[in-house]
Amino acid sequence: MKKLLVVLLLIFTGQALEAQNTSEKDAAMLEAIYKESLLNGNSYNWLDHLSNKIGGRLSGSINAQKAVQYTKEELEKLGLDRVWLQPVMVPKWVRGLKEYSFMETGPGVTSVMNICALGGSVATPNAGLKANVVEVTSLEELDSLGSKNIKGKIVFFNRPMRADLIQTFEAYGGCVDQRYSGAKQAAKYGAVGIVVRSMNLRNDDFPHTGAMSYGDLPASKRIPACAISTNDANKLSNTLKLIPELNFYFKQNCKTYPDVESHNVIGEITGSTYPNKYMIVGGHLDSWDLGDGSHDDGAGVVQSMDVLRLLKKTGYTPKHSIRVVLFMNEENGLRGGNAYATQATLKAENHVFALESDSGGFTPRGFSFDCDAANFSQIQSWQPLFKPYLIHYFEKGGSGADIGPLKKEGIVLAGLRPDSQRYFDYHHAENDTFDAVNKRELELGAATMTSLIYLMDTYGVKNSLTQIKK
Ligand SMILES: [Zn+2]
CATH class of the missing domain: 3.50.30.30 (Glucose Oxidase; domain 1)
Structure with a gap:
């Protein structure tokens, strides 16, 4: 009996120690991610170019095509495994x-x-x-x-x-x-x-x-x-x-013209353990034409791009294939989101997690999740890791318009939730411009997203369907 107790005690202590070590490792990783984003982040530089050198990116416009070209070239500089354009027909409405x-x-x-x-x-x-x-x-x-x-x-x-x-x-x-x-x-x-x-x-x-x-x-x-x-x-x-x-x-x-061809921009780090399981992070590349779409959704685009850059910079090797997807035409058609999901189905790509940032570039508070109870409870267990960064909001709720079409049983969908009190001061208006976005807040958002991607990749999605299909 005494022997059994000692063995049990050893097992429990061993497990506790292991849990402590993992959580220390995770805490160190999050610290490295936030540090890199705040000291050497690139999201703000990319936003500067998208907003000030290109400007409003209405679907079907020349600016939207310039943004496709620019973000593709920038992703190519990151040393990802693959960068490509996915064609999509979009509406063309002009003011x-x-x-x-x-x-x-x-x-x-x-x-x-x-x-x-x-x-x-x-x-x-x-x-x-x-x-x-x-x-x-x-x-x-x-x-x-x-x-x-x-x-x-x-x-x-x-x-x-x-x-x-x-x-x-x-x-x-x-x-x-x-x-x-x-x-x-x-x-x-x-x-x-x-x-x-x-x-x-x-x-x-x-x-x-x-x-x-x-x-x-x-x-x-x-x-x-x-x-x-x-x-x-x-x-x-x-x-x-x-x-x-x-x-x-x-x-x-204003006038509507026939649809024109445009593109989703996609970059990928191929997974080391599960190359056929996909985790994606994205925002939408198109915007309305009145301002330059810095908050909606230039911020989400550049944060998503920086997620892949931050993973590389911190020396992390993802187990799953991690993709950044810059969706075209969220604002007046959702054609990009629909095309991406259709292609994923056609190619039988197993998407297990998708995260979108499309709520402005303000101070991040947390995430909302569209997922089952088992995944939500795993995600909630990570809350203490985010506490030092003042990230506390982990709620069930919506995720993002562009990733919505990927919804299926077992997938975890998430949306970055920044402070939204001033978002509608700018939303779809002439004053949604670069100067309305704070560099530090934008970078905190990119680090918060990267941290969640890191944790999801490390611990995987709790789903019987996807765990069987490797
Ligand atoms: Zn938007």
């Missing part, structure tokens, strides 16, 4: 001349409003469009007003993002139906155009664009759609209360 708008409160009495066309919208007639305005705060309110109140008018969607929600993406999700489906719904009741309050928690003068859809509405029934700055949305709403018969005028020249 044309800058939009113009005013509110007319009496004959000849006008004040200029800050607007921009929504992505995918049709143009106004050449001379612009002028009509009375009906203000609503929801698609349901639109339905209740019906054709008799809407026909011939411009519908003004003015439901603000909820300021009381700490998770600003939730506030965005609670409003974006107005932008995405507003035109389609209003057109059914005979509206001639729509104006949508910008998805922005701050009161300022920047209109925020973003994707919209006409659904199955025939081309002849499509009406122009624009976003208005939050300041001007408030002004329009207040003035409508005094002068309900005021006119709103806007002119925009």
